[in-house]
Amino acid sequence: MSTVRTSNRPRTRLPILLAAASLLMLCVPSLRAQDWFKTETSSGAPTIRLAAADFKPVSSDPQTAPFKHTFDTTLFNDLTNAGIFDMVSKSMAPQVTPGAPNEINLQQWSAAPASAAMVAFGSFSVQNGRIICNGYLFDAKNAQYPQVLAKQYNEVASEDSARQVAHRFADEIIFRLGGGVAGIAETKIYYVKLAGGNKEIWAMDYDGANQHAVTHLGTISISPRISPDNSRLAFSSLGKHGFQIRMYSLLLNRAVSFPEAGGTNVSPAWSPDGNHIAYSSSRTGDPEIWVSDASGGGAHRITSFRGPDVSPVYNPKTGAQLAWVSGRTGLPQIYIMDADGSGVQRMTDGGYASSPSWSPNGQYIAFAWNRKYGPGAPGGQDIYVMEVSTKRWIQLTHDSGPCDFPSWSPDGRHIVYANSADGRAAHTRIWTMLADGTQKHALTGPGADMPNWSWK
Amino acid sequence: MQSSRLASPTSASSPSRSKSEDAAIATQLQYSRDTRTDDKLGSNLVGSLVLHGIAAALILGGAYLFRSHRPPWGENASTAGAIQATMVSSLPLPPRQRQLDTGVLTSEAPSPAPLIEKEKTTPPPDLKEVPIPTKAKPPKKVAQKETPQPPKHIQPTPPQPKKAATGETAGIRVAESTIPLRNGTASVSVQDRTFGARFAYYVNIVNRTVAQNWYTQEADPVASNGKRVTLVFDINREGVPSNIRIETRSGSPTLDSSAVRAVQRVEGFGPLPQGDHITVEYSFDYRRQ
Numbered sequence: 001m002s003t004v005r006t007s008n009r010p011r012t013r014l015p016i017l018l019a020a021a022s023l024l025m026l027c028v029p030s031l032r033a034q035d036w037f038k039t040e041t042s043s044g045a046p047t048i049r050l051a052a053a054d055f056k057p058v059s060s061d062p063q064t065a066p067f068k069h070t071f072d073t074t075l076f077n078d079l080t081n082a083g084i085f086d087m088v089s090k091s092m093a094p095q096v097t098p099g100a101p102n103e104i105n106l107q108q109w110s111a112a113p114a115s116a117a118m119v120a121f122g123s124f125s126v127q128n129g130r131i132i133c134n135g136y137l138f139d140a141k142n143a144q145y146p147q148v149l150a151k152q153y154n155e156v157a158s159e160d161s162a163r164q165v166a167h168r169f170a171d172e173i174i175f176r177l178g179g180g181v182a183g184i185a186e187t188k189i190y191y192v193k194l195a196g197g198n199k200e201i202w203a204m205d206y207d208g209a210n211q212h213a214v215t216h217l218g219t220i221s222i223s224p225r226i227s228p229d230n231s232r233l234a235f236s237s238l239g240k241h242g243f244q245i246r247m248y249s250l251l252l253n254r255a256v257s258f259p260e261a262g263g264t265n266v267s268p269a270w271s272p273d274g275n276h277i278a279y280s281s282s283r284t285g286d287p288e289i290w291v292s293d294a295s296g297g298g299a300h301r302i303t304s305f306r307g308p309d310v311s312p313v314y315n316p317k318t319g320a321q322l323a324w325v326s327g328r329t330g331l332p333q334i335y336i337m338d339a340d341g342s343g344v345q346r347m348t349d350g351g352y353a354s355s356p357s358w359s360p361n362g363q364y365i366a367f368a369w370n371r372k373y374g375p376g377a378p379g380g381q382d383i384y385v386m387e388v389s390t391k392r393w394i395q396l397t398h399d400s401g402p403c404d405f406p407s408w409s410p411d412g413r414h415i416v417y418a419n420s421a422d423g424r425a426a427h428t429r430i431w432t433m434l435a436d437g438t439q440k441h442a443l444t445g446p447g448a449d450m451p452n453w454s455w456k
Numbered sequence: 457m458q459s460s461r462l463a464s465p466t467s468a469s470s471p472s473r474s475k476s477e478d479a480a481i482a483t484q485l486q487y488s489r490d491t492r493t494d495d496k497l498g499s500n501l502v503g504s505l506v507l508h509g510i511a512a513a514l515i516l517g518g519a520y521l522f523r524s525h526r527p528p529w530g531e532n533a534s535t536a537g538a539i540q541a542t543m544v545s546s547l548p549l550p551p552r553q554r555q556l557d558t559g560v561l562t563s564e565a566p567s568p569a570p571l572i573e574k575e576k577t578t579p580p581p582d583l584k585e586v587p588i589p590t591k592a593k594p595p596k597k598v599a600q601k602e603t604p605q606p607p608k609h610i611q612p613t614p615p616q617p618k619k620a621a622t623g624e625t626a627g628i629r630v631a632e633s634t635i636p637l638r639n640g641t642a643s644v645s646v647q648d649r650t651f652g653a654r655f656a657y658y659v660n661i662v663n664r665t666v667a668q669n670w671y672t673q674e675a676d677p678v679a680s681n682g683k684r685v686t687l688v689f690d691i692n693r694e695g696v697p698s699n700i701r702i703e704t705r706s707g708s709p710t711l712d713s714s715a716v717r718a719v720q721r722v723e724g725f726g727p728l729p730q731g732d733h734i735t736v737e738y739s740f741d742y743r744r745q
Contacts, residue, residue: 048664117660139660141656145653179722180727
């Protein structure tokens, strides 16, 4: 019926078509603006609801209260940052501080509003200048055998060791409940600190606490890379002969020798066994990827392409592959190859991609990507994660200013990166987020760049 | 004379006849000599004598004039009898093979003999130190008392409560954990029931980890709706699943394979709190959203 009517009156179709076209025109910019969307592949399995009770002070030492406050805060933050727990807010938790297994009433915790499946509690005291801490983890829903974990810590009393004890207890809980993946509360992040005109290498705990300088070279040092055993720090430093790879021993607290080479030598990367270093060197004129021993001997080139080849990174799972940035087609793109330089494969299909970081399980590569690079193209540099086998990617940061230098945490659940809200280098901060792009928060103030998460 | 003797080979056989012939030849030679050279013999003899005299004088005089003034070889008293000779070993021959003095076989030096300690004689035990066993007294025997027999009649059992008591006692933990998912339910039970009761949290972690790795969109939503698949797998001491097999097929191959893949995706559940392996039964219930 209706089709017949419209065919009979062709003039009425024109305004309808025009209206439809204008509607489409209106829709196009909004479609373009939202070219990303959040997908969820999880099956909806809930995370473990965990309550961390305030620990019970069991000594009258005046130091107990401040240290216990540090401990409680650090423990709660570590468990929150782990990203695998649904933490019971402190305001929801019962206002009790059970200090021992016989003092806890599990029903109090398993009932609403706490509704906790697990409770971490214990006692904390300072005696004779030592912190003595008993920590327990109880299954609130198992009245018969509730105990999951019991730990005792005895450390010298200090603010730092109170935090370390909390980190260690949190790592135990995460290891036990997180499927055997070790926690990251005791890991470190090495980064570049802008100090005046110089850049020095600094280090901090994973949560941004305890920030301190590592090098005092009075020059420009960039791209710190910590060795897998946490004993050495490789970085690139501007010296008399341009940028050279430098090596700093964290055990000796001094620089150790690394042979200099001609040209610009930047972006070192450790192999997961700690025996090799890959870096970019332009000693032959063109920046290429070179691989040498950890001491710098036996350097040999593994790429020979026109255009720069920089920022190598090993596959931490196997050590048999390298991802790097090559500019052979103009703008830099992410490539992967075998460790001997064969089997080259291009990963990104365009734009401006840089600073790859391979995830600890070897499945993903995080990198900074400006997909619409060039004059007149609105695009920002953001952090992306790509699955290596399928080359499917997701975007993790949005509309927060240029982001660069992603680095995976050793548990593969977090990514740390550098972000500058207004694009100025002096305002760059180090941020952390979960590997799905949630729970972003800044770790440092402005002037921190190029983070590198330690291997363990 | 010789030539004449050789010219008569028969002379040896007849010595009497040859004596007369020799005399005849000699007279013949004597005769011919006298006739030809008798006048020149004197002057030639003198000349020969003078020439020989001069030659002898020249030899003797030369020997005297050019005699050596140094002492003759080997007559010096100090070096007499000590003749210097160069040894063959000092010739610049190629170096001999390196001699290892450290090795027992290559070294020429005798290796030190092992220290042999003198055997010590153990002093005889002090007699007073040896305890003299005392005879233990046997325990006093006591006659066994007979225990009274229990009463024959059966004790009445208290009646079982017909309703489940809630709130009064803690519920008994069943070694099974069930998680509701968006697309169904995942439940896990451990075949070792004491493990499941004692470490219920671990069973929960197994359930949760597998459920998080179950990509429900892999299963065909129409064919799998309302179906249930049950897997059985082992977890070793390190918490790594292995030996995955399908216990009960659901009838939907996509649901079966998605369930198997969910377990295969898991790298580990964390080390077992007890024992070296457990066997887990895992059920997926698919319900269309």
